Amino acid sequence: MNQTVTSEQGRNLFAPLSEDEKNNEFIAVESKTYLQDAWAHFRKNKLALISLYFLLFMLLLAIFVPIFSPYSYYEQDLTMTNVLPCAAHPLGTDKFGRDIFVRIMYGARISLAVGFAAAFINLFIGVIYGGVCGYFGGRLDMVLMRFADIIYSIPSMLYVIMVMLVFGSNIFSVLLAISVSGWIGMARQVRTQVLSLKEREYAQAARVMGAGHWRILFQHLISNSIGPILVNMTLMVPEAIFTEAFLAFVGIGISIPQSSWGSMANEARSLLQSHPIQMLWPVLAISLTMLSLNFIGDGLNEALDPRKR
Amino acid sequence: MNTADVILKVEDLKTYFYAGGGLFSQKKVIKAVDGVSLEIFRGETLGLVGESGCGKSTLGRTIVKLYEPAGGKIYFDGQDVTALQGPKLKQFRKDVQMIFQDPYASLDPRMTIGEILKEPMTIHELYQNDAQREQRAVELLRIVGLKPDHIRRYPHEFSGGQRQRISIARTLALDPKFIICDEPISALDVSIQAQIINLLKQIQEESGLSYLFVAHDLSMVKHISNRIAVMYLGHIMEIGDSHELYLHPMHPYSIALLSAVPIPDPVEGKQKHPEPIAGELPSPLNPPMGCPFSTRCPYADDRCKREMPALKEKNGRMIACFRVE
Amino acid sequence: MDSLLTVKNLSVDFQTDQGTVHAVRGISFDVKSGEILGIVGESGSGKSVTMYSIMGLLTDNAEIRCDQLEFQGVDINPTHFEDKKGYLAAMKKLRGCSMSMIFQDPMTFLNPTMRIGKQLCEPILNHTNLTKQQAMQRALELMALVGIPSPETRIRQYPFEFSGGMRQRIIIAIAMANNPLLMIADEPTTALDVTIQAQVLELIRTVSKQMQSSVILITHDLGVVASLCDRIHIMYGGKIVETGTDREIFYSPNHPYTAGLLSCIFDPREEHSELTPIQGSPPDLLSPPAGCPFVDRCEKAMKICKLKMPEYTQLSPTHSSACWLNELAKGGSEG
Numbered sequence: 001m002n003q004t005v006t007s008e009q010g011r012n013l014f015a016p017l018s019e020d021e022k023n024n025e026f027i028a029v030e031s032k033t034y035l036q037d038a039w040a041h042f043r044k045n046k047l048a049l050i051s052l053y054f055l056l057f058m059l060l061l062a063i064f065v066p067i068f069s070p071y072s073y074y075e076q077d078l079t080m081t082n083v084l085p086c087a088a089h090p091l092g093t094d095k096f097g098r099d100i101f102v103r104i105m106y107g108a109r110i111s112l113a114v115g116f117a118a119a120f121i122n123l124f125i126g127v128i129y130g131g132v133c134g135y136f137g138g139r140l141d142m143v144l145m146r147f148a149d150i151i152y153s154i155p156s157m158l159y160v161i162m163v164m165l166v167f168g169s170n171i172f173s174v175l176l177a178i179s180v181s182g183w184i185g186m187a188r189q190v191r192t193q194v195l196s197l198k199e200r201e202y203a204q205a206a207r208v209m210g211a212g213h214w215r216i217l218f219q220h221l222i223s224n225s226i227g228p229i230l231v232n233m234t235l236m237v238p239e240a241i242f243t244e245a246f247l248a249f250v251g252i253g254i255s256i257p258q259s260s261w262g263s264m265a266n267e268a269r270s271l272l273q274s275h276p277i278q279m280l281w282p283v284l285a286i287s288l289t290m291l292s293l294n295f296i297g298d299g300l301n302e303a304l305d306p307r308k309r
Numbered sequence: 310m311n312t313a314d315v316i317l318k319v320e321d322l323k324t325y326f327y328a329g330g331g332l333f334s335q336k337k338v339i340k341a342v343d344g345v346s347l348e349i350f351r352g353e354t355l356g357l358v359g360e361s362g363c364g365k366s367t368l369g370r371t372i373v374k375l376y377e378p379a380g381g382k383i384y385f386d387g388q389d390v391t392a393l394q395g396p397k398l399k400q401f402r403k404d405v406q407m408i409f410q411d412p413y414a415s416l417d418p419r420m421t422i423g424e425i426l427k428e429p430m431t432i433h434e435l436y437q438n439d440a441q442r443e444q445r446a447v448e449l450l451r452i453v454g455l456k457p458d459h460i461r462r463y464p465h466e467f468s469g470g471q472r473q474r475i476s477i478a479r480t481l482a483l484d485p486k487f488i489i490c491d492e493p494i495s496a497l498d499v500s501i502q503a504q505i506i507n508l509l510k511q512i513q514e515e516s517g518l519s520y521l522f523v524a525h526d527l528s529m530v531k532h533i534s535n536r537i538a539v540m541y542l543g544h545i546m547e548i549g550d551s552h553e554l555y556l557h558p559m560h561p562y563s564i565a566l567l568s569a570v571p572i573p574d575p576v577e578g579k580q581k582h583p584e585p586i587a588g589e590l591p592s593p594l595n596p597p598m599g600c601p602f603s604t605r606c607p608y609a610d611d612r613c614k615r616e617m618p619a620l621k622e623k624n625g626r627m628i629a630c631f632r633v634e
Numbered sequence: 635m636d637s638l639l640t641v642k643n644l645s646v647d648f649q650t651d652q653g654t655v656h657a658v659r660g661i662s663f664d665v666k667s668g669e670i671l672g673i674v675g676e677s678g679s680g681k682s683v684t685m686y687s688i689m690g691l692l693t694d695n696a697e698i699r700c701d702q703l704e705f706q707g708v709d710i711n712p713t714h715f716e717d718k719k720g721y722l723a724a725m726k727k728l729r730g731c732s733m734s735m736i737f738q739d740p741m742t743f744l745n746p747t748m749r750i751g752k753q754l755c756e757p758i759l760n761h762t763n764l765t766k767q768q769a770m771q772r773a774l775e776l777m778a779l780v781g782i783p784s785p786e787t788r789i790r791q792y793p794f795e796f797s798g799g800m801r802q803r804i805i806i807a808i809a810m811a812n813n814p815l816l817m818i819a820d821e822p823t824t825a826l827d828v829t830i831q832a833q834v835l836e837l838i839r840t841v842s843k844q845m846q847s848s849v850i851l852i853t854h855d856l857g858v859v860a861s862l863c864d865r866i867h868i869m870y871g872g873k874i875v876e877t878g879t880d881r882e883i884f885y886s887p888n889h890p891y892t893a894g895l896l897s898c899i900f901d902p903r904e905e906h907s908e909l910t911p912i913q914g915s916p917p918d919l920l921s922p923p924a925g926c927p928f929v930d931r932c933e934k935a936m937k938i939c940k941l942k943m944p945e946y947t948q949l950s951p952t953h954s955s956a957c958w959l960n961e962l963a964k965g966g967s968e969g
């Protein structure tokens with residue numbers, strides 16, 4: 001009895017396999033979009049991940065601390081000057097009795113806003129300018145890139161100081177000043193990317209299909225350069241933050257009493273001997289923010305560029 | 310065949326590239342395609358074979374208007390398309406498609422298969438809405454033997470053969486009359502090559518379109534081509550019926566090229582030690598004076614080194630060689 | 635003939651982002667001295683990975699398991715070495731000396747900033763006691779041997795001054811610098827044109843005869859195999875599915891994959907041959923099938939093929955194949 005069963009099974013095993021049972025176009029890899037894949041890689045870089053969380057935390061503090069704090073960035077309390085960190089003033093007060101914590105967070109608003117706004121402006125100009133140069137090439141590329149070279153060849157501090165003098169000390173002139181020459185690096189990078197990508201067969205396939213120039217440029221070329229563009233952008237943010245802080249420090253940036261990390265460092269300079277701790281806070285804020293942005297840039301670079309894994 | 314049956318006609322086509330040309334050096338001219346004339350009939354496949362660097366891909370890309378010709382004329386469907394612009398160019402782009410060599414590079418890595426297949430339909434505003442386009446995309450996938458659920462996947466998840474089938478599906482989206490296949494199988498495995506060849510043949514039987522099939526390995530070309538053109542250093546050396554040409558190649562270069570194909574038979578393959586033709590393709594920057602093959606040809610004489618023989622008919626075949634005259 | 639290289643039950647896994655890729659799944663074979671062995675398979679069949687693991691050239695994310703790996707009776711099984719350093723040092727001594735490799739793409743192997751002469755001398759100086767002058771002399775001899783015209787001037791040139799075919803000749807010259815016992819050629823002619831391919835194949839044939847060294851030729855081109863190899867292994871999905879002499883494989887293929895491969899290649903002698911392609915795509919080695927790797931594309935597939943890998947059936951002393959159809963035939967004749 002037992003034997004018949006096994007031989008029965010044996011015969012079934014040797015029955016032909018139907019076409020439906022074959023699975024010959026099988027793909028085992030789980031489908032992932034580019035960004036999902038990049039995020040999975042980014043997450044593996046602990047330093048970059050911590051930096052990202054730090055920056056988000058900073059952003060939340062910058063938004064909410066000035067709203068909910070009992071102190072404001074400009075209110076002076078001359079009875080409470082140069083207080084050391086305590087329960088009422090977590091980071092102490094400055095020589096006018098203003099709460100340093102609130103001022104740092106208010107400065108963070110300005111620094112981060114300037115940093116990201118400048119990066120976005122440069123992204124916008126740089127991508128279009130570089131994309132057009134790389135895609136159309138030839139004489140247009142020659143003329144446009146030489147023009148960019150000329151702008152780039154003049155020291156950027158010169159523009160900055162000139163713009164500040166003409167338009168006055170406010171956040172918009174700071175942005176304008178940073179953006180005059182800031183987009184050129186981005187434009188160059190996008191141009192190189194587009195130059196090499198436009199020779200790829202998918203770009204040529206799009207041309208053969210009858211796609212227009214703008215479709216090829218944005219849909220195929222720039223979307224495939226998104227990696228280097230994002231990396232370049234994250235590295236542009238700290239540059240802009242630094243420029244803003246520098247301007248405020250030398251006294252031609254955001255006007256008093258608005259606080260900026262640079263102007264706070266400038267004010268603390270006179271008390272460096274007696275209250276060095278007041279210098280510590282703005283410097284710490286600047287360096288931690290810039291450091292974490294650089295780490296994020298590194299992490300993105302690794303996550304977005306398959307060759308660097 | 311009469312002229313009405315000619316879908317594509319190329320007359321004395323020339324494509325030049327310029328190399329170098331800095332401040333102190335003169336520009337060098339690379340004559341990638343140097344005076345090629347040929348005709349392709351409706352519903353036919355013309356195989357274009359030659360070694361890398363002979364200009365066969367450049368010829369294909371010039372016909373499809375990826376490169377600007379330096380001279381000569383291209384006629385498609387009786388119409389001069391050499392300097393087409395605007396809406397007429399767009400119509401030409403719909404009728405003439407191209408399948409590329411590298412299945413890893415010819416699909417945009419950031420787009421899903423569905424987006425890739427729908428793109429040509431969007432460009433030419435075929436179908437009313439996206440749902441209809443999606444339906445057509447699924448149908449195209451089925452034609453090339455892939456599954457409907459592959460539509461949400463990305464190109465890098467597929468194997469080489471699957472990707473090449475996707476790019477075939479993409480060209481079919483526009484119902485073209487003429488497809489240029491630029492070495493579509495040379496990057497694929499043997500078992501997959503046969504799949505692609507048979508798929509292309511089946512599509513041709515169903516829709517009656519024409520192919521220009523560019524290839525450097527001769528092995529598969531014969532299966533798909535009605536006629537074959539042999540190209541060397543920018544010139545057509547021989548054009549003829551594919552069976553005839555394979556059995557009795559007449560141009561010394563065609564003979565050399567065919568005898569170099571290894572025979573898949575252990576006994577004959579080992580016996581056959583063809584005297585491989587010596588040397589390699591001359592640099593296109595500095596081509597020989599007369600016949601381009603004269604530097605490697607065992608029969609070359611003084612005349613071959615001085616002047617280029619014209620493509621002339623002989624026994625129903627076109628040959629460019631003084632020896633055959 | 636003695637066995638020069640013995641491989642028993644070799645498996646290679648790669649850890650990747652997507653998961654573990656089982657590139658080679660338990661293969662065994664040997665190479666006899668003086669023979670030309672062909673390993674035929676599609677891309678992703680594991681043929682190159684097998685050779686790289688024998689040469690100790692795999693990347694760090696590879697995991698090798700192996701029962702036996704012997705070259706000339708010397709144990710080179712990486713799992714038998716205590717540490718990686720010792721293994722790599724041992725392999726360094728062997729590589730470029732008694733075993734060498736011919737790569738597919740010469741440009742990735744040659745250093746573009748180094749003169750050809752220096753690159754040719756390197757393996758000679760590393761493995762022998764010759765002086766620089768003597769090594770240069772040997773390099774000149776090698777260049778003449780592989781058919782490079784006017785070696786005296788070309789030895790001072792850089793790789794970019796050579797054409798593709800000439801570079802491949804240089805690679806062959808470097809591989810044979812120390813009269814190796816075994817040369818592994820990984821798709822040596824895939825990047826070349828047919829006329830150049832014919833020249834290079836001819837060169838490999840004469841060189842191996844002259845030096846009496848064994849050659850393992852990895853390729854996907856059956857035409858190349860037929861004209862060069864004595865014995866052939868057919869690989870599919872990380873396994874060897876059929877082994878035999880050249881005649882056995884070409885004239886009486888047993889495994890449906892081998893038969894399928896033969897029916898979809900082109901024979902220039904036939905006037906009207908039809909192509910019969912193998913349907914579908916090769917298996918995904920991220921999750922290889924439990925049974926026969928070819929089951930999903932096989933015309934004759936049975937239920938059991940999906941469940942279990944068949945044993946090898948010995949069809950002749952030199953011919954064996956792993957297919958359930960053989961078991962079925964045996965069962966039929968017995969019962």
